Amino acid sequence: MTDTPTRRRLPSLDRVRQLPAWSALVAGAFLGGLLGGAYGLLTPPSYAATSYVVAVPAKGATPDAARGFAQAYGRVATQVAVLGDAQVWAGVPVRTLRDSVRTATSPDAPMVSVTATSARPEEAVDMANAVSRALTRHAEATKDSTQVRLVQFSRAVKPGGPATAPTALTTLVGASAGGLLGGLALLARPRRGGRDDGPVPTASVPGPAAAGVPR
Template identity: 40%
Template sequence: MRAMRRPDAAGPRRAAGAAWRRMPAWAPLLLGATLGLVCGTWHAALAEREFAADGYVQVTAADGDAIGVAQAYGRMATGGAVLSAAAEGAGVAAGRLADRVRAATSPDAPVIEITGTGPNGAAAARAANAVAGALVDLAGPGTRLTQVLPAAPPATPTAPVPPLSIALGVCAGAVVGGAASLVRRGETARAVPGSDAPLCTAVDLDDL
């Protein structure tokens, strides 16, 4: 009985390698950039949205150093006492609220900017206003805090930013495609007979 001949698996690999080497030099770069464009667009369309809302609290101090007092209260705004008091109004646990708010102060004005973030505009504004209200309630003697500008629900998300996502995707794809093009060039050079020959030969100075 004649033995069955096993298919030669090297044939398809050689054909694929030859097709890869015949590919134009710019093709991997174009393919990488196109793939990056698709991935960047996909991320911009499907990534979870994040909204941010800003509110402002003004500080008045009896001793006149309102800016210094505002900076101190700015550090307190994201502390445990304020977050625990604001959790119910924000509708989230204090631990999660800590990831959704941040506070910033100015060296020139006694104002605290409180930024809330969330999956929608209403949640972002609710987080910022809850923290601002809790901070106002914790004002100490000789200090008055006033929420001069409550946070309003934003209409558009802050992330993802579609142009940025697409640009980053295209750039990343182009880098990968460029690397693949360099690899292809090296493989093509090794496949050409005589390509391992040195590019230049030594010259004896006595022959000059």
């Protein structure tokens, strides 16, 4: 009676190892693109509006003093003392202004940019202009001691489009990131042995020669 060898089912890990090499790249790009597209669709659009104020030195003050006070005004623009006045013109609470308004300054120019973000473009414009207006009023009240005035350089205008990335871009970024991770997984994948790999047959050792058998 001859024993018929039975095939064993390969474990799931071995099945994964036997997939083509490019499957990791395709799967990673697909999953990454799917997640990126979902992020772009589920994230609400956000609009940003920016206004600018410039520090002007008074008679007897130096441009360096104006740049220094511009840095200081950029830091205090989001404080409660300024935002408390800005909420009156913006029509939103102080907490909304604190979470939505950011300022930036430049070491080369005595200018402060005030950027506000909101789901509504008109509200973003109102918040940016309101904070700039409140900041210039506070600077005007202390100009006798600082010898520096803040003047509105540019008012915020209605943005032409959302500041958030479009869905097509988030999908592309997600697919690229997923493909990159798939490539890294492919590099870390253990090398698969050759098809002819198998147990090494045991060498047969000849036994002792039978007695009386001529050699």
